[in-house]
Amino acid sequence: MSIRFDDKVAIVTGAGGGLGREYALELARRGARVVVNDLGGSRDGTGHSDAALKVVKEIEAAGGQAMSNGGNVAEYDQMADMVARAKEKWGGVHILINNAGVLRDKTFAKMDPADFEFVVRVHLLGSAFATKACWETFREQNYGRVLMTASSTGLFGNFGQANYGAAKMGLAGLTKTLQIEGAKNNIRVNTIAPTAGTRMTQDIFPEALFDAFSPEKVAPGALYLVSEDAPSNVILGAGAGVFQASYVTLTPGKLLKxxxxxxxxxxxxxxxxxxxxxxxxxxxxxxxxxxxxxxxxxx
Known part of the structure; x- marks a missing residue:
């Protein structure tokens, strides 16, 4: 069985490098027309670059179709414009991978409230804004696939990442409601919690493990979760070719009287x-x- 995306238009945010770049390249290899979105800033969210355009050129050089977009996910109007441009060029949008993110790590005691707010805005609100911009199109065409990017930090905690963890757990919760609301319109929504050696993690990973956790070893899980036969409401862990499932569970508890x-x-x-x-x-x-x-x- 070969999983293809020939008739699909996909948007990947934060696709100028790392995981997002790999998702965009693999979607294009499998026939999708891809909107490569990236503001092009550094990992703390500052600055700009032409990272998205470089990925578009890679896709086109391999015979694929792509367009670049430099919109900021944290600005809803820019996400709405991105979707409008994709629809104008290709007639629709079928897949959204919310991958854009930033890091501003500090212990909670030392963290500036502005840094907490900024990280939550980019990850959580940015994913909500991009999804909202696509949502009515998904409903109208009775088809949509959305992938949120959570993290083991959000699911299980990690020292020095209160802002990042709060945003990432919020995305898992957003997924759970959207997959209920989208079900009647064939909109499937999932969450991936990747572990990969990228610009975001280059000073966290031991050098010996950096290559073992390359982004291309996460991409198969991400693309399956946005495929036509994808499940919905899954939290998939992925790293170094290992794929895992996480669950939010509820115990029977005890009645007290x-x-x-x-x-x-x-x-x-x-x-x-x-x-x-x-x-x-x-x-x-x-x-x-x-x-x-x-x-x-x-x-």
Missing amino acids: GDDLSVEGVAAHWDAIVSREGEIVPQSGGEQPMMIGRILQQG
Whole structure:
């Protein structure tokens, strides 16, 4: 089975280098027409460059079709303009990979509130803005594939990355609601948590591992999640050719009544509350009160 994108138009944000560049190149190799979006700044979000245009030239040299876009994901009007230009040139947009991001790492104690806000704006609001700009088109054509980029930092935490982690966990939550709202219009929304050796991680990775975690070893997972037969509501970990699934789960918990319905009762029954025996993977927020209702009926 060969997975192709011949009749699809794809937008990849932050595609001037690293993971985004690899996604754009691979989409083009498989037939997609690609909007290569990149503001071209440094990893802290400052400055500009012609990074997107260079990737477009790579795609065209290989016989593919692409256009560059220097829009800032953190500005909704620029994302709307990007989508309008893609539709004008190619008639639609079918795939969006939200990959653009920045880093401004410091411990929370030393972090400037402006740096917290900026990182959340680029990652979380930027992904929401780009997705919103595509959303009505996806609904009209009854087809859309969206990939959000989370991180192990967002899912599990990491020292010195409070701003980045907050944004990345927010993206996983955004995915879970959008995949519900988009389902009736064949819009599938997923999350990838990549681990790759890129400009963003070059001073974090040991040199010996940098090449082992190259972006092309993440791209197969990303492209599957935006393919025609993609699942929806998946959190996929990817790095060095290893692919993993993460889940948000819910334990059955413990019903407390009488004297046990107290602070002391919660402490006394803590082991039962957090026991993972019988835990579920809810597909929507409504499953939590439904589970509580079943426990009340039983208890």
